[in-house]
Amino acid sequence: MSSTPSTNRRSFLARGAAIAAVPALATVAGGVLAEPAAADTLPDYAPIPPSALGPALNAQGYHVGRVEKNLYWVTDGTYQAAFLTTKDGVVLFDAPPTIGRNLQRAIDQIASENGVSNKVTHIVYSHHHADHLGASSLFGRDVVRVGHAETKRLLARDNDRARPAPDVTFETRRTLHVGGERIDLAWHGTNHTPDNIYIHLPAHETLMLVDINLPGWVPFHSFNLNEDVPGSIAAPAKAMAYPWKHYIGGHMGRLGNRQDMVVYQQYVDDLVENVKKALVTVDPTPFFVKYGNNTWAAVKSYQDAQADYAAAPVIKKYTGVLAAADVYTTSTAFIILESIRLDLGVDSQVHP
Template identity: 90%
Template sequence: MSSSSTPNRRSFLAGGAAIAAVPALATVAGGAFAEAAAADDTLPDYAPIPPSALGPAVNAQGYFVGRLEKNLYWVTDGTYQAAFLTTKDGVVLFDAPPTIGGNLQRAIDQIASANGVSNKVTHIVYSHHHADHLGASSLFGRDVVRVGHTETKRLLARDNDPTRPVPDETFETRRTLRVGGERIDLAWHGTNHTPDNIYIHLPKHDTLILVDINLPGWVPFAGFNINEDVPGSIAAPAKALTYPWKHYIGGHMGRTGTRQDMVVYQQYVADLVDGVKKALVAVDPTPFFTKYGNNTWAAVKTYQDAQVDYAAAPVIKKYTGVLAAADVYTASTAFLILESVRLDSGVGSQVHP
């Protein structure tokens, strides 16, 4: 698919959770999907995944659970991530991705049993309203305090999805949640991936949770992670780095992140922005509009494809072997950044004399 024909954001959101579930299902199925794919030699080849992008293997039930710091743990199915904090008064869960589903409670049970603590989830903190991160929330029943941004409550009320109960407690800009003697700092620093996506900081555990911004070790998903506010998303890593933290949960893929991962991701995006600005000057629209005449969309499509290729090619070359799937999704991310640089920043805009 060409970069400028990227499907709209809503079509991605509608199918994203189902698509993302496939890798986890393939793992549980013992590689049957991989064998079927291997038989189709018409599929494109991509660069090998750097070993540094891969996380720990999942168990026979399809999940991995590990300690981040002290009594804070993370869970992954290789494609999605959640985290939980055990306390003397119960468990605080951060997001509930449906692809992990019932394995969330199994992971909590595993840790609680090993450490002799309660396995009862008393709170769920919502990072943002998207179903692919909250669609298993209803598994924990109504006797749970759900906490999220005020906009999260509004959006979930609009969506009316029984798998994602609306938050019981909300905040506008900042909220310190205290459960069982533990401290969790919640903050909203403006729109980024969505209007309600928040920063979740656990200062005593050296951990920041910021979902759907940086996917450690990997380039963003198609269309720059389907970010609704591109300038806000570009600015988010710098805001994240103002917090003190060692461990990072990005919500996706099979490993946690570090501060260096955030720096590399920042540079990747900066390189794309720089490439897009150069493309807006360097790529001549004349041949495209000359060839296609009154077929305006054909002219615009091929012109923007050329701009995207100009911007993305050196970035793909630079980050192949550094960030996984640089050759898979960089072009679609470049297209969304191209549109933002044109429309949000006004770069390349010309006033007719």
């Protein structure tokens, strides 16, 4: 059955956003890539479950929708932001560059429909990464930017004009009151980054926690590139301690819910369990016999085998449940493997 025009457009725009989110490889070793990829030579992956897909994008490449009451979210199919309209202006949560000027277009659309102000007065930063904040500078200097104290330090280090440092910072907790609305901000320890925060809007039954759970999908390459793996594994339980119905994860095309978090936690738990099995099951001997004094070749092959062993049953279980289970589960298994070895000390023997 052929796709509808809206589905084709949604798919095309989502692919464009995904491409924009990854640095382009123009040259290798100073030369143009000699062998460009061809569609018929690329690997095949399992179909994406329809439940993982979000709403269709409009002609300008975005979707804006109501989360709850006067809280809205914006997506380009790959990234997400949110905004709250108030009697004193708009509070924006993150500013991904792939959405870019469509953020203001989305705000203008909702403001026009509801007869409220379209002026962004505050931007709340979830964390310092450019892929979530790179459009912040579009909103000028006359905006109060709010974030964790570590976010300010890291942005000062990065010195990126596209990401002005926050004006208002906090260490552990901060409650914002803007235009009669309440926004609770909290830092519960490092996870994806040292500064990644929990953004809770109790009156809107919503939690925003970016780059932990991507509803409907497995984590991005290497467990979302999490800087603190144990902290990231612990983050969902901390999120579930909040009362919320809607979840904004910062990526992909749809909102999440509590069941999405339950499935994600089980996915990670299954990987942890299988990694621990791999550590005691996969025999290192043939790899070191094969590669002799080429230690890195032996270690690489051995750890690849461990990651494959841990990932295989998880891929089988979650294919059709979580999108791209067959794409990134093995790289996530490897990162969890290394964390279990290095952070938790599992399989760390003392030489006799």
